Amino acid sequence: MAMTKIGRSSGTSRFFNICRWTTSLANTTTTTTRDETKILHTTTTSTSSKGGGGTTKSMNLFTAINQALHIALDSHPRTYVFGEDVGFGGVFRCTTGLADRFGKQRVFNTPLCEQGIVGFGIGLAAMGNRAIAEIQFADYIYPAFDQIVNEAAKFRYRSGNQFNCGGLTIRAPYGAVGHGGHYHSQSPEAFFCHVPGIKVVIPRSPREAKGLLLSCIRDPNPVVFFEPKWLYRLAVEEVPEDDYMLPLSQAEVIREGSDITLVGWGAQLAVMEQACADAQKDGISCELIDLKTLIPWDKETVEASVKKTGRLLISHEAPVTGGFAAEISASLVERCFLRLEAPIARVCGLDTPFPLVFEPFYMPTKNKILDAIKATVNY
Amino acid sequence: MALQLLKSKNVVSLFRSKLGFLAITKQPKCYFTHQIHSFSRTLTQNLESPCEFSCKNPNFMSFYRWESTMAEKHLNITEHAMDYPGGKVKYTSDLSFISGSPEERIQCYRVLDENGHIISSSNFIEIGKEVAVKMYMDMVTLQVMDTIFYEAQRQGRISFYLTCIGEEAINIASAAALNFDDLVFPQYREPGVLLWRGFTIQEFANQLFGNEADYGKGKQMPIHYGSNKHNYVTVSSTVGTQVPQAVGAAYSLKMDGKNACAITYFGDGGTSTGDFHAGLNFAAVMEAPVIFFCRNNGWAISTPIADQFRSDGIVIRGQAYGIRSIRVDGHDAVAIYTAVHEARQMAIQEGAPVLIEALTYRAGHHSTSDDSTKYRSAHEIEWWRSSQDPVSRFRKYIERKGWWSTEAESELRTNTRKQLAEAIQVAERSKKPPVADIFRDVYDVVPSNLSEQEKLLRETISRHSKDYPSDVPV
Numbered sequence: 076m077a078m079t080k081i082g083r084s085s086g087t088s089r090f091f092n093i094c095r096w097t098t099s100l101a102n103t104t105t106t107t108t109r110d111e112t113k114i115l116h117t118t119t120t121s122t123s124s125k126g127g128g129g130t131t132k133s134m135n136l137f138t139a140i141n142q143a144l145h146i147a148l149d150s151h152p153r154t155y156v157f158g159e160d161v162g163f164g165g166v167f168r169c170t171t172g173l174a175d176r177f178g179k180q181r182v183f184n185t186p187l188c189e190q191g192i193v194g195f196g197i198g199l200a201a202m203g204n205r206a207i208a209e210i211q212f213a214d215y216i217y218p219a220f221d222q223i224v225n226e227a228a229k230f231r232y233r234s235g236n237q238f239n240c241g242g243l244t245i246r247a248p249y250g251a252v253g254h255g256g257h258y259h260s261q262s263p264e265a266f267f268c269h270v271p272g273i274k275v276v277i278p279r280s281p282r283e284a285k286g287l288l289l290s291c292i293r294d295p296n297p298v299v300f301f302e303p304k305w306l307y308r309l310a311v312e313e314v315p316e317d318d319y320m321l322p323l324s325q326a327e328v329i330r331e332g333s334d335i336t337l338v339g340w341g342a343q344l345a346v347m348e349q350a351c352a353d354a355q356k357d358g359i360s361c362e363l364i365d366l367k368t369l370i371p372w373d374k375e376t377v378e379a380s381v382k383k384t385g386r387l388l389i390s391h392e393a394p395v396t397g398g399f400a401a402e403i404s405a406s407l408v409e410r411c412f413l414r415l416e417a418p419i420a421r422v423c424g425l426d427t428p429f430p431l432v433f434e435p436f437y438m439p440t441k442n443k444i445l446d447a448i449k450a451t452v453n454y
Numbered sequence: 455m456a457l458q459l460l461k462s463k464n465v466v467s468l469f470r471s472k473l474g475f476l477a478i479t480k481q482p483k484c485y486f487t488h489q490i491h492s493f494s495r496t497l498t499q500n501l502e503s504p505c506e507f508s509c510k511n512p513n514f515m516s517f518y519r520w521e522s523t524m525a526e527k528h529l530n531i532t533e534h535a536m537d538y539p540g541g542k543v544k545y546t547s548d549l550s551f552i553s554g555s556p557e558e559r560i561q562c563y564r565v566l567d568e569n570g571h572i573i574s575s576s577n578f579i580e581i582g583k584e585v586a587v588k589m590y591m592d593m594v595t596l597q598v599m600d601t602i603f604y605e606a607q608r609q610g611r612i613s614f615y616l617t618c619i620g621e622e623a624i625n626i627a628s629a630a631a632l633n634f635d636d637l638v639f640p641q642y643r644e645p646g647v648l649l650w651r652g653f654t655i656q657e658f659a660n661q662l663f664g665n666e667a668d669y670g671k672g673k674q675m676p677i678h679y680g681s682n683k684h685n686y687v688t689v690s691s692t693v694g695t696q697v698p699q700a701v702g703a704a705y706s707l708k709m710d711g712k713n714a715c716a717i718t719y720f721g722d723g724g725t726s727t728g729d730f731h732a733g734l735n736f737a738a739v740m741e742a743p744v745i746f747f748c749r750n751n752g753w754a755i756s757t758p759i760a761d762q763f764r765s766d767g768i769v770i771r772g773q774a775y776g777i778r779s780i781r782v783d784g785h786d787a788v789a790i791y792t793a794v795h796e797a798r799q800m801a802i803q804e805g806a807p808v809l810i811e812a813l814t815y816r817a818g819h820h821s822t823s824d825d826s827t828k829y830r831s832a833h834e835i836e837w838w839r840s841s842q843d844p845v846s847r848f849r850k851y852i853e854r855k856g857w858w859s860t861e862a863e864s865e866l867r868t869n870t871r872k873q874l875a876e877a878i879q880v881a882e883r884s885k886k887p888p889v890a891d892i893f894r895d896v897y898d899v900v901p902s903n904l905s906e907q908e909k910l911l912r913e914t915i916s917r918h919s920k921d922y923p924s925d926v927p928v
Contacts, residue, residue, distance in 0.1 A: 153709075153710075180709060181709075185740075186736060188732045188735065190729055191698045191701075191729075191732030194695065194698025194729060194732060195698050195705070196702060198698065198699035198701060198702020198705070198706070198716075199705060199706050201687065201702070202637075202706035202707070202710075203706075218728070221692065221695065222729075225690065226692070226699070229690070230688075232895045233673050233680075233690060234680045234687075235673060235895065236894070237669055237670075237681065238687055238688055271896050272897065274897075295898040296897045324902075371897070371902065371903055372903075375902070
């Protein structure tokens with residue numbers, strides 16, 4: 076890929092200050108749902124990433140996503156970014172500077188209508204364009220569910236491959252944010268994991284997000300890309316400034332261990348990392364896997380790990396019943412039944428709508444995970 | 455709401471900057487107070503003047519510039535206008551609601567009367583002989599095709615079928631007015647558009663039988679045609695989903711500078727969907743060159759118009775979105791041809807959407823799964839089928855021009871029936887697509903979970919071959 080210097084770096088510097096401020100704010104808030112806000116950095120074991128040949132820059136998640144979008148629009152002229160409020164930069168700043176740089180015909184606001192956003196995006200993609208649609212919050216994706224499930228996911232299959240909308244990427248912020256309540260905190264990934272024909276990708280950090288998003292945009296299948304909003308400002312790490320892609324459907328072992336395998340995605344990995352660190356103090360060696368792509372998902376990597384450790388724990392914010400942990404659990408029981416030393420544990424959200432003041436109770440916290448690790452190891 | 459706005463610092467500063475403009479236009483300086491108080495003023499005479507109010511509450515109107523109260527009291531409110539977001543709006547002191555329906559229904563554009571005569575005052579496009587004859591022949595082919603395929607379903611040879619009886623002119627004339635490059639997003643009652651573009655009877659039959667030659671590779675029910683080489687996007691059963699997709703495609707055509715538009719078809723029922731609303735609104739805002747073609751045939755399965763909406767059909771909704779619209783006689787091939795031709799020009803030249811509502815009648819059942827005599831009279835169906843038949847109307851027109859004859863008619867019908875019989879035989883005898891195709895095209899490449907499932911399925915098939923249809927190659 077050509078080295079692309081993103082020319083907005085001077086504009087992003089102020090975000091770092093905000094980030095540090097927000098971090099301390101989060102620590103002092105009584106309703107903070109994270110035990111610690113130590114953010115999971117991309118480890119050096121992620122040698123799968125091709126990025127790193129050029130310079131890196133410390134940036135947060137929304138800046139990394141913004142860079143990916145700048146690169147996507149710059150490298151492919153028939154690329155469009157659209158959605159509610161994307162013109163001025165978006166409610167999470169992910170689309171900052173795009174309209175100024177690429178023009179309002181390629182980066183534009185849409186009416187407030189998710190089914191229109193996705194339907195329009197499918198039409199654009201069907202013409203061979205790269206259509207990057209933003210849904211303002213994953214909580215609002217449901218009006219577009221018909222277009223995603225009945226249209227986008229089946230566009231290629233039902234036409235006998237005469238048509239496809241592979242150029243479609245739907246981006247949406249998801250997950251708990253500390254004060255989001257029912258409609259600014261949801262993790263709807265499980266609904267989409269049940270739909271053959273689309274891909275579901277969730278990054279854990281800025282560096283992962285940029286590389287994965289570029290892969291999603293360029294992947295010839297429609298993709299739903301959930302961005303952990305909690306990390307938009309809080310997650311800061313060195314991100315290569317050039318154009319790089321990270322592979323889809325490839326899970327990554329981000330912490331090696333031998334006693335138990337933990338699988339997660341997105342913001343939850345940071346919480347799981349903390350639990351692993353605490354477990355280490357009690358002599359439990361945890362292997363932590365970032366699934367990254369939920370469908371089609373990398374069963375092989377998880378299976379290899381569980382064959383090594385004999386124990387599995389899956390954690391996600393979404394409610395436990397019917398959550399994606401159930402799919403992972405069922406698949407691993409099929410593959411590793413005789414190797415398993417304990418039942419597969421799931422540490423997930425409660426089966427309730429996402430509550431506001433009760434967020435700390437709802438969430439799969441570090442201690443819940445730690446308790447489950449110990450219970451599994453001591454089974 | 456206006457009072458809440460005052461609390462917003464941003465709005466106050468916005469109006470502060472607006473005041474200078476309004477001074478130039480000779481609006482009263484305290485127009486903002488008029489905004490809050492004018493409504494109550496008309497209702498009650500007791501309210502203190504806004505200036506008195508402001509005197510008592512100096513902090514309330516921090517931006518207020520003092521003006522003569524005498525002059526204000528004599529101002530006629532109907533002269534006031536305001537630059538709201540979206541444009542200037544005049545005020546009125548009349549309390550009147552816009553009626554829910556126009557006094558008269560929007561008129562219907564028609565060129566040919568029931569006997570195929572040009573209505574003298576008509577403004578229309580003269581269709582040349584070659585195009586007109588092809589149009590007529592395709593309308594007949596469509597009619598014969600529908601009859602025979604419908605019969606084939608009744609005989610159990612195909613699983614499903616639906617006809618477009620009564621809508622032959624809509625299908626063929628609209629297609630004839632388009633260019634080949636115009637992208638078509640159909641609902642499901644528009645196979646005539648494909649026919650016009652050269653899809654063969656055999657190709658139709660292959661899809662109906664879902665055989666190995668079906669471009670859709672046996673994935674969908676009959677009539678779910680699609681052909682990329684004919685610029686006809688594959689049909690999906692879901693109603694209305696194609697509408698916003700057509701808008702996205704049209705936008706792409708505009709951005710690529712193509713001399714082409716997108717057209718999408720839907721029925722009266724389809725206009726009740728959220729996707730219809732989404733599509734029209736997006737098209738207007740994005741300025742997409744798309745033709746929205748509504749086949750208002752009076753029925754959505756068993757649901758008549760009165761149970762579908764209470765507006766004057768669909769044409770009247772165009773203006774609600776800022777879209778130009780026209781109502782045409784759906785049984786009049788020349789009117790449809792003209793309207794679509796003009797709409798196409800407008801759409802491409804101006805980058806703007808156009809809405810066409812064709813009034814027609816679904817003379818057949820909804821599909822082979824429906825018996826419409828259960829909810830409407832056979833007499834009504836027969837009346838429409840015979841007296842409003844678009845095919846015979848156009849036949850009269852071209853016969854009068856000397857372009858057609860009884861001999862040509864019987865030859866065409868005989869040949870078409872023969873072609874159909876052959877095509878059905880060939881399609882029926884052909885193998886289905888192979889089992890491997892089940893797993894192809896879910897994604898661009900087959901992912902590992904599907905390879906695994908294919909392997910397991912093949913093992914199952916070899917153990918229990920009798921569970922599986924023998925015409926699907928393993």
